[in-house]
Amino acid sequence: MADLQKALPTLLTTKPNLILLDQDLGDSTNGLEFCTQLKKLSLFRQTPVLILAESHSFLERVKGRLTGATDFVVKTNNPETLLKALQKYVR
Template sequence: MDTSFENLKVMVIDDSKTIRRTAETLLKKVGCDVITATDGFDALAKIADSKPDIIFVDIMMPRLDGYQTCALIKNNSAFKETPVIMLSSKDGLFDKAKGRIVGSDQYLTKPFGKEELLGAIRDYVK
């Protein structure tokens, strides 16, 4: 049993219920504590309370997109060290570059599997 994921707080921000559910199921299986949010506003309200160890955020979301959400998280001194992983259905160089500019730590293309998800957590959560 890999205990490196035990009680790790992972936030998944995506407007797709399917993606949230998939990620939540995968992460709970390895012992993570999962917090989901439907969009950036929902996430920002929850981040302060839950203080996640790592955040996965979808790029394409209504109201507040992934780039804006990431920028807001990284601009907050309390959370600027929190790794933010962008999720996108398109694997574009432009998106990756833009993600880097707003301070994201990595970029996963959807659909992602368990390995990519856990690999990102392994890489970024000390």
Template sequence: MKQHPAALKVMVIDDSKTIRRTAQMLLENVGCEVITATDGFDALAKIADNHPRIIFVDIMMPRLDGYQTCALIKNNSAFKTTPVIMLSSRDGLFDKARGRIVGSDQFLTKPFSQEELVGAIRAHVPGFAAAH
């Protein structure tokens, strides 16, 4: 695992192991430190411990879905300014609107590319420069 001294901490929350692994690999390739979580409950404890600078969250998850997870993050004063990017395999207007209502900062449709992930980080994390 490539570690940089001031690696940007990124959290990826998805119940799919494949999606978590893919996102982790793509983000580590550009020098990010990636924390993964399998669902919203798993994520909330890890967010408190790790303070990620940006969070990617899947919408469709068991127990606590992406909307509920995003709302909980944004309602916590310590994390309300942390950018939350929603991930979904559906590219629906309803999903995007609902994401905005709970405070998400952007919406990416799966499958996503490294460029899309890095673009979202660049858009929401000032000063991020991807390593190559």
């Protein structure tokens, strides 16, 4: 989880109200694994985590819920779709 170790200091400093992760982070991890690690930290247990995915099958949604992901957002070229998803979880 080298990617998490690199990102963690920034996340701890900024304490975001929402975390948006790509399902495919490349290298050695993916968004769901990253989410699992984040949700182990008490600071992020209540933080909404949205996973950007190419698609979201029922199986992917179940996996996501098990990792602590709040919701899935299908990747799109329409910024309105992403904005609506973000507004749903940020006040």
